[in-house]
Amino acid sequence: GNSVTQMEGPVTLSEEAFLTINCTYTATGYPSLFWYVQYPGEGLQLLLKATKADDKGSNKGFEATYRKETTSFHLEKGSVQVSDSAVYFCALSDRSVGNQFYFGTGTSLTVIP
Amino acid sequence: NAGVTQTPKFQVLKTGQSMTLQCAQDMNHNSMYWYRQDPGMGLRLIYYSASEGTTDKGEVPNGYNVSRLNKREFSLRLESAAPSQTSVYFCASRTGGARGSPLHFGNGTRLTVT
Numbered sequence: 338g339n340s341v342t343q344m345e346g347p348v349t350l351s352e353e354a355f356l357t358i359n360c361t362y363t364a365t366g367y368p369s370l371f372w373y374v375q376y377p378g379e380g381l382q383l384l385l386k387a388t389k390a391d392d393k394g395s396n397k398g399f400e401a402t403y404r405k406e407t408t409s410f411h412l413e414k415g416s417v418q419v420s421d422s423a424v425y426f427c428a429l430s431d432r433s434v435g436n437q438f439y440f441g442t443g444t445s446l447t448v449i450p
Numbered sequence: 451n452a453g454v455t456q457t458p459k460f461q462v463l464k465t466g467q468s469m470t471l472q473c474a475q476d477m478n479h480n481s482m483y484w485y486r487q488d489p490g491m492g493l494r495l496i497y498y499s500a501s502e503g504t505t506d507k508g509e510v511p512n513g514y515n516v517s518r519l520n521k522r523e524f525s526l527r528l529e530s531a532a533p534s535q536t537s538v539y540f541c542a543s544r545t546g547g548a549r550g551s552p553l554h555f556g557n558g559t560r561l562t563v564t
Contacts, residue, residue, distance in 0.1 A: 369550040380454075380540055380555035381493075388550035426492065436481075436546065438553055442492040 339364050343427045343441035350417055350448050358412040358425055358444045360401075366433030370394075370403055370410040373426040375443070381426060384412075417448045452476050456541050456556035463531045463563045471526040471559050473541030481546035482524035483553065484508075484516060486537040493540065499524055500546060531563045 344359040362368065369388045373381040385394030390405035399414045410427060427441040454475045463469055475482065480501045485493040495508030499518040513535060515527045524543075528535060538560050542553040 371552060373555075378557075380557045381542075381553075382555070383552045386550055386552060430550075432549060436551075437495070437498075438483075440492045442490060 339368070339429065339431050339437075339439045341427050341429055341439050341441040343425075343444055345442075345444070346424075347445040347447060350446070352419055352448055352450050353416045354448075356412070356414040356417045356421075356446070358427075358446070360410045360412065360427035360441060362408050362410065362427075362429050362439075364408075364429055364431050364433075366431045368429040368431040370401070371428040371430070371438075372399070372401055372410070372412050373428060373440075375424045375426065377423075384425070417446075419448045419450055422446055422448050454541055454543055454554055454556035456539075456559050458559060459557070460560045461562070463528075463561065465532060465563060467531050468527070468529050469531065469561075470528075471539055471541075471561075472523070473525065473556060474523045475541075475543040475554070476522065477543060477545075477554065478521070479543035479545050479554070480521070481544050482518065483542040483544075484514075484524070484526045485540045485542065486510065487540060487558070488537050496526065496539075531561075533563045535561065536563045537561060 371386045372384040374384045375381045385396040387394040387403035393402045424443045457472045483498040484496040497516040499505045502521045541556045545551045
C-alpha cells in the first residue's frame, strides 16, 4: 500500500542553521511528492512538489529532490529563520489509487534566535 | 482571493448534538475533501468528492455524512457528536485528475465535544 514516513520531531534549531527533515515513502504506483507547511492556527500550505524521479522542487529557500532509488523526498534549507517555525508534512498522491493523498505525521520545527 | 473557506472556525458541542461544517471553494476545482487532524496522527481522510454529484468514504468515515451541494460547496455533518470526534477538521480541494495537482486547504474548524 501507500504510506509516508517522516522523521519525528520536535526539531529545534538556531537561526541560520542547516535544516534536513527526512521523508521516505512506499507507493503502489508512481507517485507525485509534496511538502506542505502549517503555521499555528492555519491550514496546510503547499511548500513545494516534484512529479517525477530526479526532479527538484524548491520554494522560499527550501528544496527537496525526488529520489526513486531510495524512495525518499528529504526537505532541506541552508539557513533557517525564526519565521520558518512551523509543522512540515510530507505527502504523496498516487494516480493508481484514485489520486488519493497520503500524509506523514508531521515534523514540528522551532527556530530560536 | 478567498480559496477554500470553512465555517465555523470554532465550535463546542455536547455529546449527542449534531452540526454541519461548511466548506466552499472559489477555484472551480472538481474534487473536494474532508480531513481530520489529531496530534501525532497526521491528516486522515474522512470523505471525498471526486466530482460534483459523487461522494466516497475515506479512511475514517464512521459518524460522519457529507453532501456535495454543488461544485463549490461540500459540507460535513456530525449526526450525534462523540468526544472521539474532538479534532481539527480541514476541507481541501484540487483540480483533480492531473498528475501533481496539489490540495488547497482551508484554515480549519476546531471542534470540541464535551
